[in-house]
Amino acid sequence: MDIGSRTIKCVLLNGHSMIDYRIADTGTDPIGNARRMMNGLNHDTLFATGYGRHLAREFFNCSILTEIKAFAQGSVFYYPGCQTVIDIGGQDCKVIRIANDRVEDFEMNDRCAAGTGKFLEVMAHTLGYPIDKFGVEALAATDTVTINSMCTVFAESEVISLIARGENPPSIARGLHQSIVNRIMAMLGKTGYGDMIVFAGGAAKNSCLVDMLEKKLSKKLYIPEEPQIIGALGAALSSNNKKEEG
16 A cells, blocks of 8 residues: 555555455545445455555555655566655655665655655646646747746746746746756755656656656656556555565
8 A cells, every 4th residue: 555645556466466456535534435445355365555654554454665665666676676766745746766676775755745746736736727738738839938936836927927928838848857857866966866767656647747758858757557556556665565574
């Protein structure tokens, strides 16, 4: 189980085969929502990761592991030999470098909402776009309006000012996406990265972020069919490994 700031994800494994997965909003009652999510999912062992992992350990009496390890393990499961993981989650973004299927280094921004899913949600709302169309509109823009602030509060004010000056909304949207890409590239510069890069988390569904990152890196990104469940998958694999060791 991965109890994130925005969504809860759970993955059910039988050995190394995925039987089922579920995604729900975290809401204001993460434990209650997690319990409802697991209705009908019979399991022997449970591992939890994400922001709510300590809460899960208290209420479900389960083992926990960090998001860094969970995302690394989930990514390696999908893409054996992967060297780098980019995850843009609801309240943080992280870059993980992997060597020999193990975490070698990582960078994480969890001190503010800059460059996160929350940042994207706020900016999409400010520009009047549904979040699932935000990347599409930004990708279709013919030019880019530079955004000077990465702080969500200041960036929102900057966007409102740009709208008032008559700037084209898709161009502003593209500039916001570019600011996130710039932040990810700075993090990658600190960790280093390999040729096989996995893009996980809900933001991996954003077509503009994918396009911009691939062009900036001059590499194809590897994106799981459902990128939101990679952390939960990594937790399930840890649970599975513990059962095998026992």
